Amino acid sequence: MGQITGDWQAALKNEFHQPYYAKLYKTIMEEYRTRKVFPPPQDMFNAFEYTPLNDVKVVILGQDPYHNDGQANGLCFSVREDIDIPPSLVNIYKELHSDLGCYIPDNGCLEKWAKQGVFLLNTVLTVRAHQAFSHRGIGWEQFTDAVIQTLNDQDRPIVYLLWGRPAQMKKAMLNNPKQLVLTAAHPSPLSASRGFFGCRHFSQANAFLEKNGLPPIDWQIENIAKEN
Secondary structure (H helix, E strand, O other), rough: OOOOOOHHHHHHHHHHOHHHHHHHHHHHHHHHHOOOOEEHHHHHHHHHHHHHHOOOOOOEEOOOOOOOOOOOOOOOEEEEOOOOOHHHHHHHHHHHHHOOOOOOOOOOOOOHHHHHHEEEEOOOOOEOOOOOOOOOOOOOOHHHHHHHHHHHOOOOOEEEEEEOOOHHHHHHOOOOOOEEEEEOOOOOOOOHOOOOOOOOOOHHHHHHHHHHOOOOOOOOOOOOOOOO
């Protein structure tokens, strides 16, 4: 099982000593031992690894990791470069194209965002293979609520992009006047046309960052295939 290090570790240290976390840890270790679980254990905390607390400028909340082989890489909505782009991420790219003119890339790896301060957090950090939501209710939600509370307590500008009802349920926790909360429908093909397309969250996030003296996010994910 991966570990949270650096400033996140210091900010969350009280959580690691809570009874619920000890139980969660034990459950997850047993799941990895006896079942196929995603993402690989070393990738479980990649969101924290790629985006230190002090660097967070934008927060995107997902639900639980992709549950098919090789997809989940510890960053919400993101997949490894060699994996087909999932439908929700295709729609995110379409909105980026209409909002900021970004071309639609040939891969779904969002590490570039994470390294710029876009914290890509799933509210449940693991899942059994081919069983969506199979690790709901085992303790992850309590842990990621503590993460969201930690972000809300930061005395600086942060933008939250809350897509879909489960993410928007966290809005009640977010009351920092220095921070901005944007909501829209989920980018899933089932709901994207009901308010995700046209939400312009990416340009709004950048405008907020720039207004507060912070550099904007370069949202363009580049192609990995070399043109002949």
